[in-house]
Amino acid sequence: MKLTERQRRFADEYIITGNAYRSCIDAGYSKSYAKARSHDLLENVGIKIYIDERLNLLKSNKIAEQQEVLEYLTSVMRGQQQDVEVLPLSVGKGVQELKTIEKRADTSARIRSAELLGKRYGLWIEKQETTTSGVVMINVGEWNDEIENEINTNHPNSTIFIDDIPLEDD
Structure with a gap:
């Protein structure tokens, strides 16, 4: 279109300012047109396609x-990038000359690239294995000290949840 x-x-302009x-x-466009119809322009199919x-x-x-970033980090890690x-250099009394040399990326840059790649692939996640066991008891009806003592005796490290909301029949 x-x-x-x-x-x-x-x-x-919309791409620049939003x-x-x-x-x-x-x-x-006039201010009155802009106030009333500026959003209509955004719904115009041709303008939408152009903006996209x-x-x-x-x-x-x-x-x-993503691929470009990963390739760059890999090339730095492998020492393929040149810094x-x-x-x-002194060439006389108080006179210096600048010389540029290319060298492969230093060790700290290579290590940092390896760390970033490792994070990306989840190599540095510390894994912890935990085992838990517990008892779930559901007691419908009255709660009494005898039941609580039994739980505390047989399962001393358990957590007890007590629903003390009265039943609807009461």
Whole structure:
């Protein structure tokens, strides 16, 4: 669907600001039109498609995808990335010359990359094995000291929940 120049300007401004009213005015529409109909422009199929295409293009060019990040971290960890270091060299009295050299990523950067990859793959999760046992007793009716003493004697570390709400029949 073909957009007018003003619709295209509106869509471009909306991508920048996220404000339909302000984008409408900046695109050249009147304030009264912007106040009453700016959100109608966002429902226009052609404008929606244009905005989605532009956002996808911006996303693909500017934001690293998961695969790219993982590949980069892996290449740093393996020492395949090169760092540039600038070294000052003396060439005479008070005169220095700068020399740049390339070297592979230092150990701390490689370790940090390995840690990040390990976190991603869940390698550093501390696992704890716990075993619990318990007794669940459901006693419908009256609760008395005899039942409580039996539980405390046979299951001293148990938690007791007492429902002391009277039955509806009472």
